[in-house]
Amino acid sequence: MLTTPCPSCRRPKGRGKYLCGPCWFTLPQSARSALNLRDTHAHARLRELHSQLTGGVPLHEIQVTR
Structure with missing residues (x-):
């Protein structure tokens, strides 16, 4: 299995997988639920996650919009 x-x-x-x-x-349950949605906005939600990670937001404070 390849890993990144x-x-x-x-x-x-x-x-x-988005994270280990x-x-x-x-991550808060609401963020995990939003990231699990597979629709036309999935890539935008992933960018939200990465943007917050890059910005130093602690994992337990990350918010992802639906």
């Missing part, structure tokens, strides 16, 4: 580094902690994450497991479950 988690954009939050740099630990390996599975291919097709520990980081994913640190």
Whole structure:
């Protein structure tokens, strides 16, 4: 299985995953629910996540719009 580094902690994450497991479950439930939606806005939500990670927002404070 190929892995890439988690954009939050740099630990390996599975291919097709946004974050590694520990980081994913640190996100608020509302952010995880929004990121799990598969629609025309999915890429924009992923950009929101990455923007907040780059900006230094702690995982437990990240908000992603639906």
